[in-house]
Amino acid sequence: MENKKERKKVSDVTIALGQVSSKVGDKDHNIEVIRKITKQAKGKKADLIAFPELSVTGYVVRDRAYELAEPVPDGPSVRKIEEIAKKENVHMIFGMIEKSAKASAVLHNDAVLVGPKGYIGKYQKMYLPTHSVFEEKRYFRPGYQTPVFDTQIGKIGIAVCYDIYFPEVTRMLTLKGAKLIVYISASPSVRKGFFETLTAARAIENTVFVAFVNLAGIQDGLQFWGGSRIIAPSGNPISRARYDEDDLITARINYSDLTRVQAWVPTLRDLRPEIFSSLKEAAENL
């Protein structure tokens, strides 16, 4: 974690989303793309750039997941991307497969956060889709933590793709103080409508800024629909990337907007914690 003494209060942050088409199984190529796009984003004054889910490895890697996995943060990919972040003086979020330090066949679908001083932390995807074209539970162990990262550019929560269908993940991150939620995703085209709705919904119901970065391009017959976006706490999109193809978007956000929106849509003030235990009970008896 970054040194709290060195952190000054920030309100104005420029976010970039690197909507890329990862090459399946080619980490060197993908990290080189991440390097180039980060440089471009820095040219647009980005403080933070996020890349899609499994952007280091490609999404449809199937059994190759084991050979592509690395320890986090001690593997070569994190180290290479740390160097990019240091060189460009920027925060970066990217997706990769984590190999457990304790058991080599235990893998996680990670979002990793690095900053100008190196590794900050990781989020392990909690909800692993295993239906339709998805087979994540076959390979990954779910995460159990929802860390919020207190950085030089504000308090950031991270979630991965299918996590967005479970509002409790974002709610937890919000209640822990996140002002910006970054979703990294690998969503194929038939799911586009869901995410367009859910990204706005998560912003509105939590009154937080949302950044959603999705994969583009085609892997194994799946067209990833892109459409990355940065959304204001009111639910209105501030910036949107094109569909299906690579793109880089940036947007400047100001955390002072949160007070205005939270006064107007006071969902956090109106939370009813006493119903959470009955929600748990109902879920356990589904």
Add this chain to the structure above:
Amino acid sequence: MILTKEALELDLPLTATRLKRFIKDYVQKTKAKGAVLNLSSGIDSSTAVALTTLALGKDKVLALSLPEAETRNPTDIKHTKILAEKFGFRLETIDMTKVLETYYRSILEFDPEDKLSKGNIKARARMICLYYYANHQNRIVVGSSDKSETMMGYFTKWGDIAADISPLMDLYKTQVRQLAAHIGVPAEIVKKPPTPQLWPGQLAEDELGIKYETLDLVLLGFENFLTPEEIAEQVNLPAELVVGIKTRWLSKEHKRRAPLTLKTEYRTIGTDFRLPYSAP
């Protein structure tokens, strides 16, 4: 799920854009010089050739017209020429009659009365021609199989189904018709009754025993986990007919898969040897 023809309507500009990108992406990833397709002048092959030409450009597409004596007809020949003139792809015609007659003479137990086995030779011989051009000229073979016929197993194993990519395989026949009209395939081809051209007078809807407009709704119902009873009621068909379609769909899985083997080792091809698709 309401099974009406509206449920099969496509966002045509989006579908066309995505399928063209899919074809182009595959050609780029394989570093192929272009594509080769069989053009029978039916709705599926005409749409596949037209779409591939729009995706890659006319100079990168070779369409093979592969007629033979028993099924050749002047209307089809006229349609292939109309399509080639309209879209500008290269068209080559190879008369398959002599090749096929050699097969018929060479197979010791050849039975001319068994028209299905004989017809399948035709479909497989066409495949051999396509793959000759693909290998020799570094092209990919673009198939034209649609979802209706693939679900029903209405194709020749290792014949017309054989391809590197099949961009239309997730579209039902009636959806291919929509797409065909959208990208400018002439109406006379779109409206022509489909035939696999395995023997003279063969018509797909006669053999399947149902019109594609109805079949596609039944298959859409199965795709969406509806029961035969629910489908029969919605589409107003006898339940036995819908059950028969389901039986046929399930019984043809052997035609859609890689050859089955017995699992005896740690990871097995076709079952738990799960690798990402890699282009050659």
